[in-house]
Amino acid sequence: MTRQLYEFNGGVHPEEHKHAxxxxxxxxxPLPRILIVSLRQHIxxxxxxxxxxxxxxxxxxxxxxxxxxxxxAVHAPTSGTVTAIAGHAAAHPSGLTDxxxxxxxxxxxxxxxHSALDYRNMDPSHLRNQLRDxxxxxxxxxxxxxxxxxxxxxxxxxxxxxxxxGECEPWITCDDMLMRxxxxxxxxxxxxxxxxxxxxxxxxxxxDNKPEAIAAMQAAASQCDFPxxxxxxxxxxxxxxxxxxxxxxxGKEVPSGGRSTDVGVATFNVGTAYALHRAVNHGEPLISRxxxxxxxxxxxxxxxxxxxxxxxxxxxxxxxxxxxxxxxxMGGPMMGFDLISTDVPMVKAxxxxxxxxxxxxxxxPPAMPCIRCTRCAQACPADLQPQELYWFARAKNFGKTQExxxxxxxxxxxxxxxCPSHIPLVQYYRYAKSEIWAKxxxxxxxxxxxxxxxxxxxxxxxxQQERAAKLALKASAKLAEASPExxxxxxxxxxxxxxxxxxxxxxxxxEGVTPRNIENLPPEKLQEIAEIEARRAKIRAMAKDAxxx
Amino acid sequence: MLSSPYIAEQSSVSIIMLKVLAAxxxxxxxxxxxxxxxxxxxxxxASVTALVLETIAVRLRGWPxxxxxxxxxxxxxxxxxxxxxxxxxxxxxxxxxxxxAIVVAKHLYGGLGNNLFNxxxxxxxxxxxxxxxxxxQWSAPLSLAGAHLSLLDSAQYIFTGIxxxxxxxxxxxxxxxxxxxxxxLQLEHTVREITRLPIFGNLGGTGGEAVVLxxxxxxxxxxxxxxxxxHIPAAFIAGLWITGGLFHISDPDRYISPWFxxxxxxxxLGAFFIATDPVTGATTPRGKLIxxxxxxxxxxLIRTLGGYPDGVAFAVLLMNIMVPLIDAYTQPKxxxxxxxxxxx
Ligand code: SF4
Ligand code: SF4
Numbered sequence: 013m014t015r016q017l018y019e020f021n022g023g024v025h026p027e028e029h030k031h032a033x034x035x036x037x038x039x040x041x042p043l044p045r046i047l048i049v050s051l052r053q054h055i056x057x058x059x060x061x062x063x064x065x066x067x068x069x070x071x072x073x074x075x076x077x078x079x080x081x082x083x084x085a086v087h088a089p090t091s092g093t094v095t096a097i098a099g100h101a102a103a104h105p106s107g108l109t110d111x112x113x114x115x116x117x118x119x120x121x122x123x124x125x126h127s128a129l130d131y132r133n134m135d136p137s138h139l140r141n142q143l144r145d146x147x148x149x150x151x152x153x154x155x156x157x158x159x160x161x162x163x164x165x166x167x168x169x170x171x172x173x174x175x176x177x178g179e180c181e182p183w184i185t186c187d188d189m190l191m192r193x194x195x196x197x198x199x200x201x202x203x204x205x206x207x208x209x210x211x212x213x214x215x216x217x218x219x220d221n222k223p224e225a226i227a228a229m230q231a232a233a234s235q236c237d238f239p240x241x242x243x244x245x246x247x248x249x250x251x252x253x254x255x256x257x258x259x260x261x262x263g264k265e266v267p268s269g270g271r272s273t274d275v276g277v278a279t280f281n282v283g284t285a286y287a288l289h290r291a292v293n294h295g296e297p298l299i300s301r302x303x304x305x306x307x308x309x310x311x312x313x314x315x316x317x318x319x320x321x322x323x324x325x326x327x328x329x330x331x332x333x334x335x336x337x338x339x340x341x342m343g344g345p346m347m348g349f350d351l352i353s354t355d356v357p358m359v360k361a362x363x364x365x366x367x368x369x370x371x372x373x374x375x376x377p378p379a380m381p382c383i384r385c386t387r388c389a390q391a392c393p394a395d396l397q398p399q400e401l402y403w404f405a406r407a408k409n410f411g412k413t414q415e416x417x418x419x420x421x422x423x424x425x426x427x428x429x430x431c432p433s434h435i436p437l438v439q440y441y442r443y444a445k446s447e448i449w450a451k452x453x454x455x456x457x458x459x460x461x462x463x464x465x466x467x468x469x470x471x472x473x474x475x476q477q478e479r480a481a482k483l484a485l486k487a488s489a490k491l492a493e494a495s496p497e498x499x500x501x502x503x504x505x506x507x508x509x510x511x512x513x514x515x516x517x518x519x520x521x522x523e524g525v526t527p528r529n530i531e532n533l534p535p536e537k538l539q540e541i542a543e544i545e546a547r548r549a550k551i552r553a554m555a556k557d558a559x560x561x
Numbered sequence: 562m563l564s565s566p567y568i569a570e571q572s573s574v575s576i577i578m579l580k581v582l583a584a585x586x587x588x589x590x591x592x593x594x595x596x597x598x599x600x601x602x603x604x605x606x607a608s609v610t611a612l613v614l615e616t617i618a619v620r621l622r623g624w625p626x627x628x629x630x631x632x633x634x635x636x637x638x639x640x641x642x643x644x645x646x647x648x649x650x651x652x653x654x655x656x657x658x659x660x661x662a663i664v665v666a667k668h669l670y671g672g673l674g675n676n677l678f679n680x681x682x683x684x685x686x687x688x689x690x691x692x693x694x695x696x697x698q699w700s701a702p703l704s705l706a707g708a709h710l711s712l713l714d715s716a717q718y719i720f721t722g723i724x725x726x727x728x729x730x731x732x733x734x735x736x737x738x739x740x741x742x743x744x745x746l747q748l749e750h751t752v753r754e755i756t757r758l759p760i761f762g763n764l765g766g767t768g769g770e771a772v773v774l775x776x777x778x779x780x781x782x783x784x785x786x787x788x789x790x791x792h793i794p795a796a797f798i799a800g801l802w803i804t805g806g807l808f809h810i811s812d813p814d815r816y817i818s819p820w821f822x823x824x825x826x827x828x829x830l831g832a833f834f835i836a837t838d839p840v841t842g843a844t845t846p847r848g849k850l851i852x853x854x855x856x857x858x859x860x861x862l863i864r865t866l867g868g869y870p871d872g873v874a875f876a877v878l879l880m881n882i883m884v885p886l887i888d889a890y891t892q893p894k895x896x897x898x899x900x901x902x903x904x905x
Contacts (some may be wrong), residue, residue, distance in 0.1 A: 021894070105564070182568070255896065268897035290839055345567040349793035373567045380574055380632060381674030385839040387572075390790075394896045399844065400888075415893045432572040433674075439564050 015215075015243050018263035021254045022393040023248040024426045026182045026346065028221060033185045033312040038193055038366060040316050041329060047089050047115045047320035048357035049075065050102050053148040055156050061113055070124035072297050078144050084157045087146045087297040089318035091122040103342050103359045105349035110359065115320070122243050124297035136163075139208070146291040147298040147360075151256075152176055152187075152281030153343065155361045158288065161278060162208045169210035174261060174279040175202055177218040177225060178245065178252020181344030184303040184364040187282050189314045191218070191225035192335025194286055195232035199240060201285030204292045206238060209278055214240045216282070217257045219247040219387045249346060250424040254279045256393050268420050289385075294327055298360060305330050307367035308337050317358050324354035327365060333367065341366040343404050345373065346425040380433040388427035388437060394420050398427035402437050403443035410451070413444045421445075574673075578633030580788050581834065583683065584779035585640055588830075591775045592648075594768075595768035596700045599715035600648040603655055604640060606719070610659040611639035618668040634673055638662050641681035641835055645827055645874070647699045649710075649734060650696045654695050658684035678881045679841045682874040686816050689869060697870065698734045702768035705759055705838030738766035739826050739870045742817060749812040756821075765824025773829045780833025789837040792849035793856075796833040798823060800857025808865065822861060831856070831873040848884075848891035855880045 059076030069075060069088040072557035076086040092115045102110035131139050140159040148158040164170050175198065179187040182292065189197060207215055216233070218226050226244055235241035245251055245260050255266050264275040272279055280288075282300060290296040299319055303326065306312035310331030317326055323340060327333070341348040342362055351365075388398035396417055404412035418441060427437045592600050615635040619626050662684030670676040689696045703709055710718065710733055714725050724730065735743070738760050745755040755761070762770045783789045805819030822828065822831050827835070836842060836856050843852035856876045863872025 024570070026570075047698075077904050238606065259896075267898045267899075268895065270897070294639070337751045341565070341567065343565070346565060348565050350564070368567070376569055376626060377573070380628060383574060383577075383634070383674050383839050384844055386790075389844065395893055396895060397844065397892065416892070417898070420895050420897060430570050430572065431570065432574050432577055434569065434573070436564070438566065441563065545688070 014260070015241065016263075017243070017245060017260055020251070020259040020393050021395050022391045022426060023251065024254075024391050025247070026249055026429065028247075029183045029306070030144045030185050030188065030221065031185070033141070033306040033314055034188060034224075035369065036290075036311070036313040038189050038314045038316055039329065041089060041321060041326060043117050043119065044318065044321045044325040045117070046095075046322065047092070047117060048100055048112045048322060048355075049086055049089065049115065049320040050100070050110045050112045050357060050359055051076045051086060052102070052110045053086060053155060053319070053359040054082075054084050056080065056156060058111060059083060059086045059267050061097050061111070063094050063097075063113065064092050065097055068092070068118075069094060070122050071442060072124040072126055072299060074145065074147075074297070075115075078157075082157055082160065083144075084149050084159070085145045085297070087112075087147055087299050087321075089299040089320050090115070090117045090213040091120050101353045101356050103351060103356050103362060106432060107350075107352040114299055126297075128295050129292045131134065131231065132207065136208065143288070143291060146296075148284070148287055148291055148299070149360050150281055151283035151287060151301055151360060151363070153347075153361055153363060155359075158280070158284055160275075161280070162205060164209050165187060165273065167273075167276075169212075170273050170276060170278045171204050171212045171213045172277045173202065173209055173211035174257060174277055175216040175282050175285055176216070176254060176257055176279050177216055177222070177229065177282045179222070180247070180249045180252035180256050181346050181348075181364075182249075183306050183366055184304050184344045186304045186314050186363050188222045188225050189304075190256050190286060190302050191222070191282055192228045195225075196235065197289045198282050198285045199232050199236050200293060201287070201289035202280075203236070203238065204288055205278070205280060205285065207398050214238065215261055216240060216242045217245050217252075217261055218242065219221070220250060221247040222426060250393055250422070250426065253393065253424060255422065267296075268417070280322060286500065301358075301360060301362070303358060304364040305367070306364065307341075308334050309367050310334070310370055310371035317362075319358055319360060321358045321366065322354070323351060323356045323358070326358060327354070327367060334367075336369040336371060337367055337371050338373075339368040341368060343431040346429070347423060376434045376436070379435045382431075382433055382435060385432060387430045387432065391430045393424060393426060394422055394550060396421055398437050400443075401444075402435060402440050405440040408447070410444055410448050414448065418438040418444055418448075574632040574634065577788055578637050580786055581783065582633065582640060583636050584782050584788075585644070585776070585834065587779055588772050588775035589644070591671050592644075592772045595702055595704070595707075595771060596648060597710055597715065598712040599700055599702055599710060599719065600643070601648060601712065602716045602719050603643045603648050603650065606652060606655045607639040607643040607659050610637055611635040611663050614660060614663040618664060618672070622672065624667075624672075629673065632673065635663060635667075636666070638680045639861060641830070644656075644830060645681065645685045646757055647696060649700050649715065649718060651722060654688060658688045660684075661687045674840055674851060676840055677884075679835060679877050681838075682877045682881075683837060685874040686878060689874070697736060697740055698730070699737050701735035701761075702766075705767060706736065706837055709733075709757075709783050725840055735760060737826070737870065738762075738769065738821075739864065743870060746815065752817045753814065755815070762824075764820050770824045773824050776829040778831060780829065783833060783837070789833065790846070790849065792846055793836050793842060793853035794832040796850045796853030797836055797857040797860075798828070800854035801828060801861050802857070804858045804861040808861070810838045816865065822864065826864075826871040827873040828860065831860070831877065835873070836877055836880075841877075841884065843884050843887045843891070845888055845891040847893070848887040851887050851891065852880050852884065855883065 039111045057080035062077045063069060063075045071088060071091045073088045074085050075088050078085050085487045094113060095116045096114040099109035100112040129142055140163060143159040150158060167310040177187055177191050179448050189425055202214055216229050226242060229242045243261060250256055258277050259265055262277060266272045267274050287298045300316050302314050304314050313330060323372045324378055342351050343364055348366060374475055382399055392398055400416050401413055401418055421441050423438050425438050612635055614631060616626050624763035639659060641661050662680040666678050666680040667676045672901045708728050718724055735772055741760055760767055764770050765773060781792055784791055801822055802819045805822045808816035809818055836853060843849045859876035859879055860872040863869060863875050
């Protein structure tokens with residue numbers, strides 16, 4: 013029986029380069045000399061440090077605690093001493109520093125006490141909190157806290173659970189190798205997800221360029237005590253994007269600005285399922301992940317890497333640095349970003365370190381004017397009109413970019429990839445998005461300031477009135493004996509109430525005019541904002557460079 | 562520093578334009594074979610003029626000349642214009658047309674990518690309005706001509722207006738089938754009588770129909786090579802054929818078969834090479850259908866009811882004006898959105 017598949021529009025076929033890193037099994041990276049654990053590894057609020065410099069920590073010990081709703085904990089990847097809690101170059105598109113906890117390993121790799129969770133006999137919300145405290149977040153790139161996605165919410169169930177083994181980006185093979193080698197564990201994680209979401213069906217979407225992974229997952233699925241359908245999907249970038257995979261498997265589209273659960277689907281990366289299995293069935297927090305190290309290296313390979321391992325130590329495992337190395341990218345060539353230093357530590361989102369050389373990744377020829385050939389539109393999986401977005405973004409007509417659905421752009425890079433005029437389109441969209449967020453933030457700040465100002469005015473007014481009333485009271489007291497139930501007091505109270513009401517009205521009005529697109533955002537959008545915020549500084553600088561050139 | 566994507570497809574504007582030029586070659590070859598080598602002179606003259614003007618314009622803007630000359634768009638414009646003009650037109654006609662195409666229609670509007678009107682069609686329109694007489698002297702098909710001009714003779718005639726001794730212009734030139742149809746209809750002849758004239762071939766004009774067929778094949782190549790999508794040519798042809806068909810059914814003596822319209826003049830060149838100019842055409846899939854159909858319908862109406870022999874150029878220009886409107890109202894549904902929302 014083959015499942016009916018649907019097609020998403022657009023997409024491109026970049027050269028895959030996957031074989032480079034699949035000829036060797038997953039290697040276990042040795043303990044690095046130092047571990048730098050970022051407190052901002054997930055979308056949402058960074059974790060709050062709960063250890064002090066000089067403190068001894070055990071492997072798996074929580075060192076940063078979730079803060080706020082959209083947040084998860086971080087843990088010591090090995091036993092050792094905390095040597096610093098300070099800003100450190102981080103794996104961010106912006107190249108900004110993040111608060112990190114540095115640990116000098118003691119070499120003993122001593123675990124903290126941990127045990128499997130008896131999840132079937134736990135209160136669901138307690139179970140979710142446990143997962144938050146075990147640091148589980150999406151490993152497909154978005155790093156969204158998994159405990160939030162594992163909440164079936166008001167509908168009580170999410171009928172379709174999709175495991176994403178698409179892995180459509182060129183060069184990256186960490187999910188492929190994980191599926192080949194640890195298929196049963198992935199499905200053990202899926203069992204927990206299925207239980208938490210009360211799902212009816214479990215689908216595993218894998219692109220047809222990974223026959224070994226498909227075979228391994230099929231074999232594991234046949235051993236499962238619940239039905240799992242391993243679905244082979246055509247290889248077409250960005251077919252492994254959550255929205256595209258959902259469309260391919262179910263024909264449904266995730267509503268703009270909404271979540272996949274709106275259409276009854278939850279998607280998790282296969283790596284997340286694996287991490288969930290380690291957490292639930294072994295009590296292990298998320299302290300390591302599989303990372304592909306490939307590109308301009310001698311022995312490309314996948315490694316199981318401790319979170320916090322510095323880039324240089326990881327890349328060294330593939331042999332000496334080649335002379336023509338021109339940079340390091342985290343992620344793939346379509347959506348990854350440059351890392352600014354070789355000290356940058358691995359984070360939960362690091363699926364691949366792509367080592368660049370000019371020969372492998374030649375710089376594009378100079379951009380030419382847009383000839384409106386619409387190749388970009390034909391390649392866009394979000395069905396946007398990238399040429400129009402480009403036009404408006406370049407003209408800084410940000411309102412128009414929103415009308416043309418800028419925020420539905422998933423920054424997949426297909427448009428830039430096909431543009432015959434070599435226009436860095438995505439760069440313009442990132443820039444436009446960051447400008448819009450910045451403006452809306454400024455506006456909010458301004459609104460807040462105005463509110464404060466108005467409030468102050470009202471207070472001054474009120475105080476004046478009160479003073480006048482007091483004077484009047486005194487005056488009247490002189491004239492006659494004042495009773496405690498003086499009518500003046502009642503009048504005052506009424507006045508105060510009126511002022512309070514006016515104040516509230518003013519506030520409401522102000523809140524009513526907050527810009528669209530930022531209100532009632534689902535967590536996925538918030539995560540996008542956070543990402544974009546992070547990119548802002550750098551992109552602005554880059555755009556300024558480009559404009560001034 | 563650039564951000565992702567770090568890889569790109571092997572494509573460039575130059576490659577696209579080269580493929581367009583290549584797709585024109587079979588049509589040009591048959592043209593030479595059936596009408597003589599004069600068209601080669603015209604093509605060369607238009608190309609040289611276009612490149613010179615493009616260089617000057619790009620320099621004046623302070624842009625680097627090389628990438629813009631290499632993009633090939635000026636050559637495409639020059640060829641499309643030359644192929645729309647009579648092959649034995651005087652040299653200055655070509656130069657003036659090319660000037661209006663490259664300098665006025667393209668660069669005064671901001672250069673590559675910014676022009677509102679199809680440059681080649683602007684050049685053509687200016688010429689047919691200003692020099693109607695020169696624009697109607699076409700080479701006769703060799704099979705009907707009294708004499709043949711060699712390449713040198715053609716060049717001499719184009720540059721000096723002097724024909725080899727003893728040769729009359731009548732011997733080498735003739736009106737096009739479209740012109741003939743128009744004048745004969747005005748003389749109250751019926752379509753059936755008119756199409757017996759030797760200038761009429763099986764479907765279109767003698768010789769001309771073969772050239773048109775080659776342009777059709779070239780166009781199909783562009784489609785297969787993904788240089789163009791099917792929307793505009795298909796809608797253009799359908800619009801012309803259906804409109805022509807309706808008129809034809811209503812009065813076959815007055816309105817010639819729609820197949821004739823498809824096989825004559827600039828229709829195939831227009832449908833596959835001119836209307837598909839990305840810069841000046843509609844960009845959305847539905848917009849392309851409307852744009853193409855509009856050109857087809859207008860071409861027919863101008864040919865049949867208007868004052869000019871061929872309507873493709875004016876039809877294209879008229880629809881060029883409509884493009885922003887068409888695009889705005891035909892925005893496709895975006896992933897995750899329910900219905901189509903017009904983005905004014
Ligand atoms: S692919 Fe490039 S040149 Fe073509 S329409 Fe898009 S942005 Fe313009
Ligand atoms: S980057 Fe955005 S606009 Fe470009 S193809 Fe991807 S979704 Fe479409």
